[in-house]
Amino acid sequence: MTDEILPAIAGEILTGEAALSAAGRDWGNLIHARPGLVVRPASVTDVAVVLKFAAARGLRVAARGAGHSPYGQSQAEGGIVLDMTSLPPHRVVTGDLVSVDAGARWREVLETTLPHGLTPPVLTDYLELTVAGTLVVGGIGGATQHHGTQTDCVVELEVVTGTGEVLTCSREINRELFDAVLGGLGQCGVITRAALRLIPAPTTARRWKLYYDSLPAFLADQRTAVRDGRFDYLEGQLVPGDDGRRYMLEAVSFSTPPDEPDEDALLDSLAFGESENEETTYFGFLNRMADGEAALRAEGSWFHPHPWLDLFLPDDAVEEVVAEFLATTDESELGATGLVLLYPVRKDRLTTSLFSVPEGEISWLFSPLRTGSPDDPLHNARLIELNVDLYRKVRDLGGKAYPTNALPMSTEDWREHFGPVWPKLAEAKARYAPGNLLNPGQRLMDG
Ligand SMILES: Cc1cc2nc3c(=O)[nH]c(=O)nc-3n(C[C@H](O)[C@H](O)[C@H](O)COP(=O)(O)OP(=O)(O)OC[C@H]3O[C@@H](n4cnc5c(N)ncnc54)[C@H](O)[C@@H]3O)c2cc1C
Structure with missing residues (x-):
């Protein structure tokens, strides 16, 4: 210093x-x-x-x-x-936009917009993340299949560049900076405010958990549902079963009484076995991780190491990669509170130029969210090695990282990750934040 x-x-x-x-x-x-x-x-x-x-x-x-x-x-x-x-809270709804300070958590954004009957179209599974924290990586969730990423819902940003200049940017003003900040890993500037597009908020969420014993059947139903868009929210998980893992499709329909979801139409032709469903408020559904967080904090594992990995798999590789992962991963490599997400997104919904997904109509978020050991650094190092191996395998099959990982990446890895948009990001970084000083923890240009 x-x-x-x-x-x-x-x-x-x-x-x-x-x-x-x-x-x-x-x-x-x-x-x-x-x-x-x-x-x-x-x-x-x-x-x-x-x-x-x-x-x-x-x-x-x-x-x-x-x-x-x-x-x-x-x-x-x-x-x-x-x-x-x-930053002092700045949370103002005007028409169908909300303007927020960058450090606002998504829960606070919702608490601002819901009294106006409005909501951001896409929320992350966990609401205690900040607006800027997710906008620099993308921000995805079960509504991404309809509305893209959180970055796709941004109208305007206030950014302080790496040299200390305060600029407003949008699709109309300072477009180069706007495109370099959304999904740009904080390399060109610090976001201080964001104006976000809103849609009418429903009041009620009906959530189905549909269980499958067969990976191909689970994938086929997710493809059907993401293509016809029958659910408002769609995610999936590999969950523990009697004989290894089984698969859970998590599907939600939002409504406002007197409207209600048509269960027969929603579940029509899906080949699940067991199922559960429940009805909650819209906010209660979105804030569903709050109880889990309290339990994990009380039990201690919230504070354990988390060598998390998020990848996007091409549609033609998903079955092979997931089947091999299941065959070769033992429970200690996920940890007692680890989980694995698997759900599809549609490329035609994604408009953020720096948000990189594989080629093809559909790709799959595949997230082995591992919990490491609080007192075994060698074990944690091994889990990171497993992340590296899996990333390389997936990349060779045309996959991408969702860039918020416990995964060492070299400049060459980043160049390959961003592909054709890398030169634009590198140029914007040189222009707005020269010297490679900003948000160094992303290690984008460390060689
Ligand atoms: C429990 C949990 C659940 C999650 N669920 C999801 C999910 O459903 N969907 C999803 O997409 N992601 C999810 N994530 C990942 C999460 O979106 C990213 O890790 C996100 O970057 C974290 O946001 P944060 O506010 O904690 O940011 P931080 O960890 O504080 O920062 C993340 C990056 O953003 C940069 N940054 C922070 N603020 C600014 C700013 N104002 N301007 C410029 N750069 C800035 C930082 O320098 C850093 O590089 C989850 C993470 C956790 C731990």
Whole structure:
């Protein structure tokens, strides 16, 4: 860290042990890179002052949202961490748009929009992630099959570039910056505000869990449902069964009384075995991880290492990859609270240029979400090696990473990941955040 003193800002500058060590940890609990200081900005001006100061001195700066990255993505060893959750709440609904501070959590966005009868079209499974934290990776969920990613629903951003310039960008203004920030891993600027498109919010969610013993039947029904769009939300999981794993299609229909879902039409021609269903409020469904989080916190595994991996598989490789994964993965490689997601997305719904998925009409989010050991670093290192092997295998089959992983990636890996859009990202990074100082935990250009 520099001995020079940061110019006065309205926010807080923290150098105490507790703040530095917290900023050197994240959800993954695998990388621990302590910054030299933590800044809690009170305004966009504070963010600009810090970035200008750091750029002039070659200091690395990471913006941090909820810190739910798995592998140090929001850390900056020896540099400055900007805690974006300290920006004053700015949450304003106008027509069918909401304008929010970048550090708002998606739960807070919903708490702002639902009283207006409106909702963001796509929510992540977990609502305690920040708006900017998901916009730099994409933000996907069970409604992506209809509305694309969260980045596809952004209308305008306020961004502080790596050199400290405050710019507004959208499809109409500063388009190059807009395209480089959405899904751009925070390499070109720090998002301070976002204007997001909203749709009418339903009040009720009817959720079916449909179980399958056969992987081909499970995949076939997901393909049918994603093509005809019969459900408002569609995800899937590999779940423990009596004899290994079985498959669960999780499908939801949203409605507002007096309308209600037509169960016969929704389940028509699907080849599941057992099923369950329940009705909750719309918000209750979206916030469904809250109870699970409380239980995992109480039991302790919420704080264990999380060598998570999210990949997109091409449709013609999904069956082979998943079957081989199941045949070769033992429970210790997932961990007691690990889980595996598997659900399809449609390419024609995705418009964010930096959001990379395989070629083809449908690709599959395949996420082995492993829980590691709190006291066995060698085991955790082995799980990361397994992630590397699986990533390479999937990539050779035409697959992609969903870029929020416990997965070391070289510059060459990133170049290949972004493919034809890499030169645009690299050019925008050189223009808006020269010096490779911003959000270094993504290790995009570290060789
Ligand atoms: C329990 C859990 C469930 C999840 N479920 C989903 C899901 O359903 N769908 C999905 O898509 N993802 C999901 N994720 C992954 C999650 O979306 C990403 O890890 C996301 O980046 C985390 O957001 P965050 O607010 O915690 O960001 P952080 O971890 O704090 O930061 C993530 C990255 O964003 C950068 N960043 C943060 N704020 C800014 C800013 N203001 N401007 C520029 N860059 C910034 C950071 O530097 C870092 O590189 C889940 C993660 C967890 C832990």
